[in-house]
Amino acid sequence: MLAFARLRVPPAAVVLAAGGAGVAGAVELGRGSFIAAALLVQLKTVLDNADGQLARLTDRTSSFGRYLDSEVDLVVNAALFAALGWRFGQPGLAFAAFVALTSVLSLNFNAERLSRQTVAAPDDGGRPTAILRGVYRLFYAPQDRLAEWLVARRPWLTAAPSVATLANLGMSSQLAVFGLCLALGQPLVFAWLAIGELAVIALAAMPQRLPREETA
Numbered sequence: 326m327l328a329f330a331r332l333r334v335p336p337a338a339v340v341l342a343a344g345g346a347g348v349a350g351a352v353e354l355g356r357g358s359f360i361a362a363a364l365l366v367q368l369k370t371v372l373d374n375a376d377g378q379l380a381r382l383t384d385r386t387s388s389f390g391r392y393l394d395s396e397v398d399l400v401v402n403a404a405l406f407a408a409l410g411w412r413f414g415q416p417g418l419a420f421a422a423f424v425a426l427t428s429v430l431s432l433n434f435n436a437e438r439l440s441r442q443t444v445a446a447p448d449d450g451g452r453p454t455a456i457l458r459g460v461y462r463l464f465y466a467p468q469d470r471l472a473e474w475l476v477a478r479r480p481w482l483t484a485a486p487s488v489a490t491l492a493n494l495g496m497s498s499q500l501a502v503f504g505l506c507l508a509l510g511q512p513l514v515f516a517w518l519a520i521g522e523l524a525v526i527a528l529a530a531m532p533q534r535l536p537r538e539e540t541a
Contacts, residue, residue: 334379335385340390346366355408359508359512363505364504366507367500369401377394395461396457399464406422418517435469436487494522
């Protein structure tokens with residue numbers, strides 16, 4: 326990361342490199358090269374963590390970078406699950422897992438955002454940022470509103486223990502588990518894990534019925 330800073334590599338270039346590694350991992354998954362896919366997915370994770378650190382280190386955080394990072398992650402996840410569904414002939418399972426993982430990651434992001442009341446990076450203007458903002462609003466704004474609605478009814482989701490628990494379900498952790506499943510030759514296991522994560526969160530967020538008082 327320091328090397329990137331010394332070489333004056335733009336954070337956006339690191340984001341795109343991470344996306345390229347993730348999409349390449351999806352291609353290898355589709356070809357059945359699970360070990361290569363696992364290594365590329367982990368490279369994506371390393372670069373994904375580096376871009377934010379680089380932006381903060383060089384004081385180059387921006388709304389453009391935030392939108393680009395979110396949308397590249399969405400493309401990579403879609404590519405990975407599309408490859409998974411194509412390789413194993415289970416597009417329905419792959420789509421359900423993609424929706425589940427996207428929902429878990431969205432709740433993770435929004436729970437932390439709402440708990441800290443994070444201020445968005447300044448809008449740097451320009452047509453590229455406007456385009457990325459439009460794409461973000463199309464795919465992510467409904468998820469953000471749903472998370473805000475859920476948090477308003479379940480305030481415990483923004484409590485420190487809940488935020489810490491959800492942080493363990495972030496993108497880096499998810500891709501680490503996916504890489505492990507790939508290395509073991511069982512990538513479909515990750516699809517079921519993603520669906521299971523969402524099911525557990527949904528059950529935890531359901532309103533609890535109070536026991537009826539016994540009548541005398």
